[in-house]
Amino acid sequence: MNNSTLLRVDKRDARLVMAHMYVAFAALAIGGLMGLLQVFVRSGRFELPANIGYYQVLTVHGVMLGLVFTTFFILGFQAAAVSRTSGTFTAKQRLTSWIGFWIMLLGTVMSATMILLNEATVLYTFYAPLQAHWIFYLGLTFIVVGSWFVIFAHMAKYAQWRKENKGESSPLLTYMVVANSLMWFVATLGVAAEVLLQLLPWSLGFIERVDVAITRTLFWYFGHALVYFWLLPAYMAWYVVIPKVIGGKIFSDSLARLSFILFLLFSIPVGIHHQLTEPGITEFWKFVQVVLTFMVIIPSLMTAFSMFATFELRGRELGGKGLFGWFHKLPWGDARFTVPFIGMAAFIPAGAGGIINASHQMNQVIHNTIWVTGHFHLTVATTVLLTFFGIAYWLIPHLTGRVLTPQMNKLAIIQAFTWAFGMTIMSGAMHWAGLLGAPRRSSYSTYGDAAQAMEWIPYQIAQAVGGTILFLGIIFVLIIFVNLCWFAPKGDEEFPIGEVDKDAEQTPKILENWKVWITVLVALILVAYAVPIMDIINGGPLGSKGFKLW
Template identity: 65%
Template sequence: MKSIYLIDPKDGKLIKTHLFLAFLALAIGGFAGLLQVLVKTGKVVLPFNISYYQILTVHGVLLALVFTTFFIFGFMFAAVSRTAGTFSKKIRLLAWTGFFLMLIGTLMAAWMILLNKATVLYTFYAPLQAHAIFYIGLALFFIGTWLEGIAIILHYAIWKKTHKNILSPLLTFMAVVNSIMWIIASFGVTGSIVFQMIPWSLGWHSTINIVISRTLFWYFGHPLVYFWLLTAYMAWYVVIPKVIGWRLYSDSLARLAFLLFLIFSIPVGFHHQLMEPGISHSWKFFQVFLTFVVIIPSLMTAFSMFATFESFARSKKDAGLFGWFKQLPWGDARFVVPFIGMLAFIPGGAGGIINASNQMNAVVHNTTWITGHFHLTISTTVTLTFFGVSYWLIGHLTGRILTKKLNRLAIIQGISWAIGMTIMSGSMHIAGLLGAPRRTAFTDYGGAAQAKKWISYQLAQAVGGSILFISILLVLFIVIYLAFFAEKGIQEFPVATMDVHDEKPLLLLLENWLLWIGITFFVIIIAYAIPLYSMIQHAPTGSSGYQLW
């Protein structure tokens, strides 16, 4: 009899392919990151005329975009297949089509970066210009993700047709919200690529409207952060309670939090552009306000997680202020590694509040403080959660188990990551407060006197980055071993549940997609329609005669 924990092998092949490509990107991008911190010490020179900014582009694109996106869709496919049933042939074909578009796009962009024809960093800000193939590759990548997101949404729609007036599985619901948010948000950056970057790089237009291009990027850029975080939250809300042997704290709270992220995570991009001209202060203030509203579902998530831990401890007759802490499974890597990520989000979230505050942002803007901040959020909170998920998901897909030795090694990996990131991110934050600029190599700091001012922090970053690279090697070893060599057996796909009968009317309201997507577009239009119209209206006319460029 087939185990209820085994995902259909055809779905499993799709999921494993996504995960393996994600970890390949992690390996290459992680090595590029190691080279970065070594070069910034001033003691290492790259061979073959490879520039610092070339490896910076490799590191940013492969880790912040390729690793995360392939992993996220792999995990969401696994979550939906596990909780809403096996994909149909048509849904699977759509997902595979999206995957190959993503792969082709990634290879095209990587090709140009390696040829040093797309050294434009992760944000690819104009007027830095890459080869047209780079931009075409990015466009194909995003279109591929849309197809994968649509596959998840269609599978959910099919499930709802056959389960009328029945609440959808929570993990599936979360994957649908995340997919909708991604598709809506990535229209911005894809529109900029297709209608601005590609014609500009091909020479069809000699100029480009930089304010619009940066606005469309950050219309996407901040929701991208929540695309990462919501995937981690999927594991926190549904997987972690099951791992510790408990149940969901509140199904309705989890769904409401995700819907609030859908509504408020997109129209907040101006808080990344507080120092830029061409945008009215009133509109910047409005989007900063919306940014602070997004803190609410994050606090809801924190409350839900620690309420889960406390209620679990009380079930063990261990109350008190720190009773929950003693009862948690500190010997289980599936819990420990993501929990380290949860703790990292406390200073990471506090740093995000600082970055979104106009006056304080003026102090840290474009310094290594910002670099340290997103290494706490994506590179610790999100990445460690992804690692924790991998330690059971890969075994679930390959029919192999996380043995005691592998489990112990995984805990060591999580702790080593925490140590390395504390050293590296901490030194980035301190150097940023002293004025050290981000996106610059050591030799670009403005002379020996300035370089000497930050050298100790650069050396600390090199130490922390080296520890992180060793931790990446541990991750890759565990992943490969789980995929091909570990002891065979059934590895559980942990999914926590709860009795939701009393909450059913409210929960069915939370699946009124016309309502929630309508509210989302309404808020987006309020936040962006007038500012974008003003940018187009007041843009200088280029030689092409089009104000958009």
């Protein structure tokens, strides 16, 4: 079955995808408002009404944007991608996806309710010894389990395609969905174990205490892979959609698949690099995971090479001369290209900051400072978010049977530059203040010393200015979303799927041999985590009770 014959997402699948999008953009609105309140409070010029706590707002912001928006958007986009490239879901596959969606939505409502009641102010990462209400933890469990239903449906469609097209390479976009879904499933086993075996029994009073080191290690086993769960759908659009948008070709199918395999292998056994300052883990195992962390630089550079090769080849086809003449030939007036491209550009300083975060010595300078917050806002809140917005500008009208008008296209480009400007101010202030030692997750009112609070006021005012501009960008996005859902003219918007360059090399079949890659993944996880976890257990509360693993 050729990709070009599947021009539209089936209406039944489109309804499923749009359900995910409605939840995602509602979370964007709520989370964005909480972010605005956050920077206002941090500036020292604003107090929250009705005894609402600063950390309560911080938790809502993190959960709504970092978990709810991203998860619902990604799973919706992946469902559309599979339906478009591998064919309409069967009734059973679609039912499985709907079951997963409703379980996730129930979990979201449960967790959000507890946060709003100030019963789960646990700073998004829900670290022990901070404790939330058991309903919050059960809601998180529902979100994870619901997502498993959704990705199992995607994988089932992929398996069906392979069975019906023996010997052929699967559609590239579907292949990427499977790689990201597999990574998500393996990574969420860690947070599921943390919640089900430690935090939920603890919050219910079944156990008196938890092993804090174990909970943090299980969280970061999941937490760093979460970053790539956010990032890889953006890579899907970069590799497969953007070439079609600019009128070019996919530079290399093999390189694209290999980069996703490398992300799958090296995104999970690296979580300890978030725990470089923590006791209970020996320096050797920290070093091992730092080395594994740096391995993800390879697929990142592969992606940069592939994308800019695609851009240059297309630019020269259009008559671009000289070293950079091709650059001016790209379709800068098309929001489907320009908005994700700004996200790509942001990933250059974001990636450099990630190298600093993962480096044992340099991490000591910025650890637990607001630098880390600034880094997250460059990666997920700029690179990923702008790419997601760029996807939405063609995906939403494709699903709703409408078109992106020239007016909305212009507003989308204005939104992207507004976002880039606001983020440069806010994230720049966070990075600079972090280098000077400003603590993470702090506000004017949380400083014990007034003189110390005054020291950071200029940077916090800059963050408030940048955050206000970013909120204006969110308003623009919501206006476009509402227009594309209900008010844009009826029509046919393309779901752009690029074709591989005719001169590209043949894709090796081993890239689709999942038995090999899953075996390597399990081996890497065991090497990276088996001994550290046994050491933590032996030295923690369980070990003191005579329960030894080593």
